[in-house]
Amino acid sequence: MERAKAFLSDVVSLHVFPANCSVIKDEQKLTDKPKECPRVLAVTHGGFIKEFVNAYREIKGMGLSEEIAKNTAIYVFRIECSNCKGICQGTCPAKTFTIIMTMENDNTHLKE
Numbered sequence: 001m002e003r004a005k006a007f008l009s010d011v012v013s014l015h016v017f018p019a020n021c022s023v024i025k026d027e028q029k030l031t032d033k034p035k036e037c038p039r040v041l042a043v044t045h046g047g048f049i050k051e052f053v054n055a056y057r058e059i060k061g062m063g064l065s066e067e068i069a070k071n072t073a074i075y076v077f078r079i080e081c082s083n084c085k086g087i088c089q090g091t092c093p094a095k096t097f098t099i100i101m102t103m104e105n106d107n108t109h110l111k112e
Contacts, residue, residue, distance in 0.1 A: 005055045
């Protein structure tokens with residue numbers, strides 16, 4: 001589970017709390033607008049996703065899961081700055097994040 005925690009730490013540090021996270025320029029309107037949330041796609045095997053789900057469950061204070069990922073299953077996690085509700089705007093006293101699993105072990109794309 002340690003490599004799943006390391007991966008989560010990398011995603012958070014690179015995409016939730018980037019150094020230049022406050023705003024991006026809208027060159028056509030010459031105004032600032034909030035930076036859009038980046039999306040990270042991770043394609044992996046069932047062993048790692050099980051580790052990642054268990055790292056998530058540990059963060060949430062839930063028991064570990066023995067559930068096996070279905071073939072080609074999709075998992076979706078939303079990770080955001082706890083204070084800014086998205087990408088950190090650079091004004092947070094502490095860099096804390098929330099993580100929510102919005103889709104789990106879904107293979108409905110196979111049923112046609």
